[in-house]
Amino acid sequence: MIVLIEDEKISQILTKKAIESTGNQCIAFSSAEEFFDSSFFGDQKVECLVLDIDLPGENGISILDKVRKNPLREKQPTVIMLSSHAEKSVILECMKKGADDYFIKPVDPELLSLKLNSMIEKRNLFNKTINDMNVFLPGSIKSHITDPNHNFPLISKYEEVTVIFVDLEKFSVKSESLSLPALADLLNLFYELIFSTVEDAEGDVVSLMGDGLMISFTGENHAQRGVQTAINIVEIFSTEEHTERTKPLSTSDSDFSSLIQLSVSIGINSGEAMLAAVGGQNRKSLTYIGETVNIAAHVEAETRGSEFNILITETTFKLLPHGAYKIDFIKKSAIKGRSKEIELYGVKIEHLKKVAI
């Protein structure tokens, strides 16, 4: 959709006709006030703004400035300025404020159509690239990609974090009986269910590792949000009653049945970790590194042979509200290369019916 702001009636009608001849929908306003009062300011559906400069009240350059500085808008529209001002200083001012092009009136409709089509095509290609790329990125950095005011976090930073490792138990045994496409479907379903659970609790899937994944929680109550998410994940894979409610509509019964025959093991630890972009010059991954992460991975491995699907460390346990969960001390565990053992706790889940393969 294209928004045109032009107060001069005839020019508005003719420019609107020229825009509509490109096959695009056009909404016209006669002043900045009308536009800002409408729902179209900040609307992601607006692909392009065509702005006259001389308007009653607030002029087109001021509108351009506000649109470019709008923090609510993730994707910026293309902006074309229209004016009978041919002075270089006015054109330069518009370009400096972020206009994509400048047409001197009277506008040649053929040129305007060509320009609009080319700009929209480029913008759509850019958005498609970003969307395609976003699928492969952790949620915490997705928004940074298109935000011009945010520096991409290549500089490492320390954070208080709850790190969770999730693994599909005995997945390799199960995978032997499946074809590769069925295996891919099963993994995608596993991830889809976990992603939505993690997103609901404002956590981040940091990385995928075969049949497992690493999740992080930062900010307020990160340990509690992490443990609750882990419980929710285990419940999805553990009780038939629950899986009936969580089965995605797009998933076949047989795929879902294969999935719920599996169970998950989860290890959780909290503490300071460094968020770092690691990798080579042309390919990097954003991940947490440090002892906190290593211990969480170790804790997940300790769930093998345990009656608990979720094990947490003493550090995480101490961050939880007293009495919020049923938690039992399990054992002390030695970690290779560390002199001090860590205490492990098991999280009890009501109605849990662990399915064995």
Next chain:
Amino acid sequence: MRVITSNCAQNHKIFNEAHIEQYVGADEDAKQEIFNLFLEEAEKLKATLMSSLELKDFEQTRFNAHKLKSSCSSVGAIALANTCKDLENFAQTNELSIFEQSNIEKFENICAQTFSEIIRVLGNVK
């Protein structure tokens, strides 16, 4: 003395009918709608412009001349658009004090020619 330089002789044509066809093609109804709207708007703008000229109100004159210029450019009224551009420049440089009565007469004359030419074209629109 600075004079308005745009006149019928210099612009060869007072009105370029082909200009509007770039936008509306052979759509006679659209042409009629635009020309009628132009006559209505331009008459109003001319009156407002004359009154700001009389008051020697630089900013209002510049604004009104700019608007009329824009309308004229949109429909292909070349001579009047150029006249308005000169008037806008006079106002912008605060030189309306030396704007002569003869220039006002010239402006009114071009307005009259433009309007009658458009009325003539409008008569030919089926």
